[in-house]
Amino acid sequence: MSIPLPPLPPVEDIRALVGHRFSGGHYTIAHWENFLLTECTGSEPLPDDIAHPVALFHVPILGAGTSIGEMFALGQADSDASIGIESYDWEFFKTLREEHPYRIDAEITEADRREENGRMFDRIAFRFDLKDEQGEPAARTTITWHYNRGKR
Amino acid sequence: MKGETMKGEMMNVQVGDEIPAWNMPSVLPERMRTMAAILRDPNPVHWDRRVCAKIGFGDHTINQGPLGLSYMVNMLHAWTGPESIRRIKMRFPQAVLDGDHVIARGKVTALREENGERLADCDIWLQREDSEPPLQGSATVKLPG
Numbered sequence: 453m454s455i456p457l458p459p460l461p462p463v464e465d466i467r468a469l470v471g472h473r474f475s476g477g478h479y480t481i482a483h484w485e486n487f488l489l490t491e492c493t494g495s496e497p498l499p500d501d502i503a504h505p506v507a508l509f510h511v512p513i514l515g516a517g518t519s520i521g522e523m524f525a526l527g528q529a530d531s532d533a534s535i536g537i538e539s540y541d542w543e544f545f546k547t548l549r550e551e552h553p554y555r556i557d558a559e560i561t562e563a564d565r566r567e568e569n570g571r572m573f574d575r576i577a578f579r580f581d582l583k584d585e586q587g588e589p590a591a592r593t594t595i596t597w598h599y600n601r602g603k604r
Numbered sequence: 605m606k607g608e609t610m611k612g613e614m615m616n617v618q619v620g621d622e623i624p625a626w627n628m629p630s631v632l633p634e635r636m637r638t639m640a641a642i643l644r645d646p647n648p649v650h651w652d653r654r655v656c657a658k659i660g661f662g663d664h665t666i667n668q669g670p671l672g673l674s675y676m677v678n679m680l681h682a683w684t685g686p687e688s689i690r691r692i693k694m695r696f697p698q699a700v701l702d703g704d705h706v707i708a709r710g711k712v713t714a715l716r717e718e719n720g721e722r723l724a725d726c727d728i729w730l731q732r733e734d735s736e737p738p739l740q741g742s743a744t745v746k747l748p749g
Contacts, residue, residue, distance in 0.1 A: 536696075
């Protein structure tokens, strides 16, 4: 007996996400946070208060005033486990450091429905821009996820 | 002296050069749990093996994408220093699981100058025995000197 698939969100709802802006805000990477994060990667702590670049995943999300959970919900994910990663594109204009506040602004830049090999998914791209205390670009990241809808 | 030697080696980087590999002998589930807490990541595939079993991953949790990417970062840091990365673009064709032995690898594809910096463009990937690379992408790093 197969489990019925959840209802498919209207494609218009998905496409309407393009241009959605998050509230934006600030984020400061704490020393303890960077220490634990760096340890998770298998690296020794970096010198001179350098934040491990892997911070460019959660810092923009939380700093923009959103969360992974809200990003799942915006795309009407069938479940947390239904999300797949297409790509991460991380650009560093400056070295990120601990205890420096970063301004983050974010929006959804792409959202559409796709079908590949009989598998349906919604493809959503989120772009986050980080600026330093002087207002200069520090980093940019684009997260592209697939909201898998199964075979229909 | 070690630094001077490294700088000398970096002056001679050529297209086609392999980046020294970075080894992760075993992807640890404890690190995924710490990562999930820091990321406020509610996805149970990173910390609940029962959920992973239901979706076909057996008795293994799934590594966070950024953690797999961080192994590439560590490889590049070991090669060109902790302030060298200018861009990383990564795709994730397969999941990395707890217990996996993975090796970050890379190769120089182009050398160029931009804004007074010597840059190396590289193909980078995560190698896992008996599988296609679970992560594949590209990176741009600033070369010393």
